[in-house]
Amino acid sequence: MKYLGIDSVRPRIAVFELTGCEGCELQLANKEETLAAFLDAVEVVNFREISSSSSDDYDIAFVDGAVSRADEVERLEVIREHAKVLVALGSCACFGGVSRLKNAFDLNEANREVYGDRPQETLPVRAVSEVVAVDLEIPGCPVSKDEVERIVQHLIWDVPYHFPAYPVCLECKQRYTVCTYEVGLLCLGPITRAGCNAPCPAGGLGCWGCRGPAVEANAEEFLTTVHERGFTNDEIAERMSFFGGFEGLLP
Amino acid sequence: MSTFNNAYDVSREAEMKEPLDFNRRSRLKHVDRVFKAEILNIIHLTEMEKLYQIRLLDPAERARFSFLPGQFVMLEVPGYGEIPISISSSPAKNGYLELCIRRAGVVTGALHRAQRGAKVGVRGPFGSHFPMEEMKNHNLLLVAGGLGLAPLRAPIFEVIDHRPDYGDVNILYGTREPAQLLFDYQYEEWGRIDDIDLRIIVEKPDPGWTGPTGMITELIGDLEIDPRRTFAIVCGPPVMFKSVCRHLVEIGVSMRRIFVSLERRMHCGMGKCCRCNVGSTFTCMDGPVFDYWAVMNLKEAI
Amino acid sequence: MLFRILSRDRFRTLVETIMETTEVVAPKKVGVRSDGEPIHQFLPVADFDEMDLAHETTEHSAKTYFLPYRENLSTYAFSDDDWQQEVHYRIQPRAMVGLHACDINALLRLDKVFVRDHFPSPYYVSRRRNTLIIGIDHEPCEGGFCRSLGTDTVTRGFDLYLTDLGDRYFVAVGSDHGFDLLNQVGVAEISDRDTADYLEERKRIAGLFTTEVAVQNLPNLLDIEFESEVWKTWGAKCLGCGSCAMVCPTCYCYGTTERVSMDFSSGSKEKHLYACTVVDFAEVAGGHNFRPDRSTRLKYRYYHQHRGFVEAHDEPKCVGCNRCGRACLTGINPLDVIHDLQAEDEA
Secondary structure, eight states: EEEETEOOOOOOEEEEEEEEEEEHHHHHTTOOHHHHHHHHHEEEETTOOOOOOOOSSSSEEEESSBOOSSHHHHHHHHHHHHSSSSEEEEEHHOOGGGGGGGSSSOHHHHHHHHHSSSOOOOOOOGGGGTOOOOOOEEESSSHHHHHHHHHHHHHHOOOOOOOSBBBHHHHHHHTTTGGGGTTOOOGGGGGGGGGOOOOOOOOTTTOOTTOOBBBTOOOOHHHHHHHHHOOHHHHHEEEEEEEETTTTTTO | OGGGOOOOGGGHHHHHHOOOHHHSSSSSTTTTEEEEEEEEEEESSSSEEEEEEEESSHHHHHHOOOOOOTEEEEEEETTTTEEEBOOOOOGTTTTEEOOOOEOHHHHHHHHHHHTTTOOOEEEESOOOOOOHHHHHSSEEEEEGGGGGGGHHHHHHHHHTTTTTGOOEEEEEEEEEEEGGSSGGHHHHHHHHHEEEEEEEEEOOOTTOSSSOOOOOHHHEEEEEEEGGGHHHHHHHHSSHHHHHHHHHHHTOOOOOEEEOOOOOOOOOSSOOOOTTTTTTTTTTOOOSEEEEEHHTTTTSOO | OEEEEEHHHHHHHHHHHHHSSEEEEEEEEEEEOSSSSSEEEEEESGGGGOOOTTOOOOOSSGGGGTSSEEEEEEEEEEEEEEEEEEHHHHHHHHOEEEHHHHHHHHHHHHHEEEEEESOOHHHHHHHTTEEEEEEEEOOOOOTGGGGTTOOSOOSOOEEEEEEEESSSEEEEEEHHHHHHHHHHOOEOOOOOHHHHHHHHHHHHHTOOOOOOOOOOTHHHHHHHHTTTTTHHHHHHHOOOOOOHHHHOSOOOOEEEEEEEEETEEEEEEEEOOOOTTTOOOOOOOOOOOOOSSHHHHHHHHIIIIIHHHHHHHHSOOOSSSSSHHHHOTTTOHHHHHHHHHHHHHHH
């Protein structure tokens, strides 16, 4: 492909999974209508969901999942050394995700609860950026393929990528979704970063904050208004802890 | 059935079929259609800035394209986006445009990578202009700081193209460092024209610098300005144009005779998107050229 | 203005006639609030009975049918290191039934910007001209201050405007299209009794207004109170979510984004409505934000509504529907904000 007189280069990409469900990786192999073009635009050198080949020579590394073991820390450090660009893929990689809930408990107790009398080696859960430097983050549980494509396009062609700064509410309003608070339910939409097109409130669930906080989220006023609506600190904190993105803003 | 069911096709309106001309405000037109243009030459100015000489591809569009000094165009790089850029060329050159572009974001980044021959889109011209007619038979003080020389270049060319219409012309230009000076290959020419005086100053000289050192206001102090016979154009960062304008007002130049060009992030150029709004004012329509009195009345920090 | 009398049955026939060929958008009940109150939205309806013209108000305005939240401005086809641009305008006819006076007045304000200003928008003109508008009178909605802004009545900008007289509608005919439609289903000339009943009904509605805002001095007041603490107090409450601008019938600011296909064979320039209360509204390339704090952003929203627009178009942009007030989770609403500004001025 040539544009503006410039030949585009196919970056070599690799995908790695740490602690998580690998759902975000599956998303990469999703969206059949553009999958062929996607695989044309990049050269996949390491991605076990779609290919058995593996190589350490890559430009862009996508890392899915949180860091919860010592061997993952080591792997991640190696990946960081090889990759020109390291992208944290999904809420687990960006914030620690659901498994970060473990950090609220005693580590041994958590280990016993999950593995019984066959305990595994484990560490408190960390986001990728808490271990190595991250160039780009794509939050979401799971990530949207659309957003991944735009990030990849941005990395190949340097086309603009707009990571919305505003909260989910704006997208709910654009979808004509009845506000979750109108029907008396809790929703993190007012403080969560948009870009998902607000499927959860539209489905009646309210927002669970998988994309983490919006830029300059007004958590203080948010807490005041949800308290006025009768929600307790426990309910709110539980919701805000779910994906691990709101540490420091909890009530 | 009711006539209402006959769909109305706006494209069939007579005005929509006329050649696209953004100078004809208040007429229906394809407001988001671009003039296709080609990058003819890319001139390296500094590490951060390049000058793009472009021409509209269609000869009729090229001949019809006209603008007044101070106006800007929206420059479109399809797939990347659109940015407002003030026109740096002589109005006499119509659809052969010169645009000075600093590398700052994705669109300007793409332009800095682009090669000669690349196709871009142009909408415009938009915005207000320097009142060149009113300025005739007066002395002109043209002051630029940093990138401010880009919007000042069109009025400089206009004056050169109509030299007998204007009195004495003083051009003052200042940057932080000598390496940031734009259009240095033209100083020689401008300075040698009769009754055009060009003075340049830098804040931080390098070993090779032989000119004066300091803030641009220091150059003004050296000039003899007849406040009743002088118009001024001041282009540059807010700190710079505010201090220059204040100085000029102090020595008696009317606020209505001092003009500045404000830079804001226009997205549409047509007073619609509100992104360049400063209080009640749309920089893209009421500006980018304002007289200093209008600037004083803008509520928002500039 | 011509007036006619339309029976309820014939009104049904009229709407059903339109539905045979044209999409009809009308207030539709979409849910129930936790306090038991119904929630309405302007949505496409397939059947006359899906409409609910007894709606107090709709959560969103009718704006999106004229200024969609997302709209394609142009598309690009890329090949051989070159591109071709294509521009299309939506021309499918549509009818909107059940707009209130404030909704139609809001369209008249948008007309000033998108039809009658320096650069008319063919995108808007096309949608506006292809939309038949049937409005209807209603009792004041809670918190609505349209009467203070003179937008509780409307004399143009519609094809038909109905006032419910119980057994029949008193109809103001605003266009030849409306006139043709009425003649198709059959209407009666107005009698003295119809006129008397209509005036009586208008008087009754006017008497029901309790909400009032003094807006006459607002342009200067906004200048005088530019540094007021009022903005800090209300600004601290702003979530920066843009809900107010999304539901507002006259907020029209936008941004554009460009996208390319994964194989770079095509691209599009898309317009998306934005909000001046959103954090990066005034951010420029290079990262500088001209409005870095919440209170400044909120202030400028009011500034545009009640000062900037007045300067440009001789009337406020706001039509007093209070949709922004109802949509705001933290309770920022024009009644209280303006009241506080005035209190500050008097203090």
